[in-house]
Amino acid sequence: MVGRRKAAKELLQIANAAARRSSATSNFQIPATLPKPTAQQSQFSCNGTLLGSVLSRNIRTAAKESIPAFRDTSAASKFAPCRRPVRGFATSATAQLPGQSPFPWYGRYVGYTILLGGSAILTYFYYPHPKRGGGAAPPALTADEHTVTNWSGTHSATTSVYAQPESLEELEKVVKLAHDNGQRLRPVGSGLSPNGLGLSDEGMVNLALMDKIISVDEETKKVRVQAGARVAEVVEALRPYGLTLQNYASIREQQIGGFIQVGAHGTGAKLPPVDEQVVGLKLVTPGKGTLDLSPEDGALFYLARCALGALGVVAEVELQCVQAHKLLEKTIVTNMKQVKRNHKKWLQENKHLRYMWIPNTDTVVVVQCNPLKEGQEPKEVSPKYSMDERLSGARSLYKETAAKYLPKSHEPESHGEQDPKTAQVESGMWGGTGGGSKEPLGHLSDEELNSLSFTELRDKVLGFDPLNAAHVNKVNQVESEYWKKSEGIRVGWSDEILGFDCGGQQWVSETCFPTGTIQKPDMQDLKFIEQVMGLIKKEGIPAPSPIEQRWTARSRSPLSPAFDPSPDNIYSWVGIIMYLPTADEKQREAITQRFFEYRKSTQYLLWDSYGAHEHWAKIEVPTNENALAWVRERLRHRYPLDEFYKAREQLDPKNILVNGVVEKLFPRKSAEAVQTST
Secondary structure, three states, X not given: OHHHHHHHHHHHHHHHHHHHHHHOHHHOOOOOOOOOOOOOOOOOOOOOOEOOOOOOHHHHHHHHHHOOOOOOOOOOOOOOOOXXXXXXXOOXXXXXXXXXXXXXXXXXXXXXXXXXXXXXXXHHHHOOOHHHHOOOOOOOOHHHOEEEEOOOOOOEEEEOOEEOOOOXXXXXXXXXXXXXXXXXXXXXXXXXXXXOOOOOOOOEEEOOOOOOEEEEEOOOXXXXXXXXXXXXXXXXXXXXXXXXXXXXXXXXXXXXXHHHHOOOOOOOOOOOOHHHHEEEEEEEEOOOEEEEEOHHHOHHHHHHHOOOOOOOEEXXXXXXXXXXXXXXXXXXXXXXXXXXXXXXXXXXXXXXXXXXXXXXXXXXXXXXXXXXXXXXXXXXXXXXXXXXXXXXXXXXXXXXXXXXXXXXOOOOOOOOOOOHHHHHHHHOHHHHHOOOOOOOOOOOOHHHHHOOOHHHHHHHHHOOOOOOHHHHHHHHHXXXXXXXXXXXXXXXXXXXXXXOOOOOOEEEEEEEEEEEEOOOEOOHXXXXXXXXXXXXXXXXXXXXXXXXXEXXXXXXXXXXXXXXXXXXXXXXXXXXXXXXXXXXXXXXXXHHHHHHHHHHHHHXXXXXXXXXXXXXXXXXXXXXXXXXHHHHHHHHHHOOHHHHXXXXXXXXXXXXXXXXXXXXXXXXXXXXXXXXHO
């Protein structure tokens, strides 16, 4: 009884705070520099309470309609004066501008009364008595369940417990409440991880509404932000101070918390993964409360920088920035022979270096980026070919392939007594006409075709037959020609230049392995690529482009795939890929199966030989017990897991922060074994 009332009281306090904010309409302003928001459908309410297990559908609906779309500008940082309509699965409620409530004044107060009273009542009956329920998670309400899917659509989770705190105090209360009741609460960010690392059916907490830029120190070039701030927002906040982040991954949509916790990286043999930019963080832990960590805290600080969200919920991050600078990007197309001849020099001389290998061709796209010298303003060298000329090959291949795979309007849909396999090919089994789909894809008009970028065209063409190696090779040849016509030089700010288009939904596996030192690269990185290319050719793998290769310096974070005590060692990161250009489930399943065969071939042939380990956001948990045991053994050999388990025992003793991925890769029984041995 006492336990349930205590939980109800905690939630009631959070709900009260949310209601007070939502009623203070006179304090809300729309910054003049921002456009008026459009109403958008919400997947989740965002009033800072635990959802689903606390509020009924009707009460949540009332709460949504009463919450303004913008944050109080008097309390917020000047860099984040309003709450943006959060994208993806961390959306805001349907936007209502201040003073435009759909209810009369008395209706709003009735709504608040229902919200607060209902929250307390439902909390009382929903949370079990600790002595009888053992702190188990509250049962899910089918009507209140929400399904969250990652960006590639490869992983999803359905949960009735989803928290979106708006302040540190709310986050602390939510974590404490979950800890007291043994409620799983997995930290989740923007949902960009290919392996769904942040997803959990049992409960999630998202800091999308904790997105303030707390402070910028021009002298020390440091910025402190709430962990829900997105990389792009931090960059814009730093711009007036002439500062920027040291390096970037391919995109800028990540929340800072997830950005560092998975050990994300950009490229540059002298630049470490992004966790090395972290010089301080605030960690809200279930077992030890809120911790302010810095390098003075030693091992725990470095362990917590890249910890997969398993040690606590990162609430704030302090990052070491650099002076804002422009980069000169040079794109050239060459071959393996020329790369071998120049590779060491390119690694040493270029601040940023990226290779994009095109399977079953002798083509590699080399992208080199270097800072402009002070006062230097070189002219951009545009490609010799217009965009229409560069895309002509892809457009022609689309028309050729569409004529082959898509049925003509005058042709009957039935194939009569035709051989089923032949019928599948001629009807375009990968164009949306097979695998159970009854509505064939239509031909794109010239106008539609001309509006597509190269990566969009690639998806369209691959979609006709993505598992036909000969077809995929044709697409790769077209991509090779596209890049040959795209050689050139461009100049821009580092955050603009370093991002690139990764293509559509996809399966990807990226591994990291040592490749000598910056002074003496050992060329193992190129041998790795040669073996991957040989494997693709030998096994007839329908491998699309690109096989992307990047480099970083080492990291001092023990759980980083690039962890190394030696500051001179460098690491190569290589990613293989298969796109998911269709929405048809049967087709996606077939692509998924073929991708995992592709991944398995590289895994057993190369990983042990090169000491390669997967990116944390891209590691997939095997369903086979023997394969899972093999993965666990490799992880134990690579990382200091004893220290990781001990930290988890202290900071998350009830194991509430994990999900299926973390739990299977790092089972708690291993922690018990550590305790026994000590």
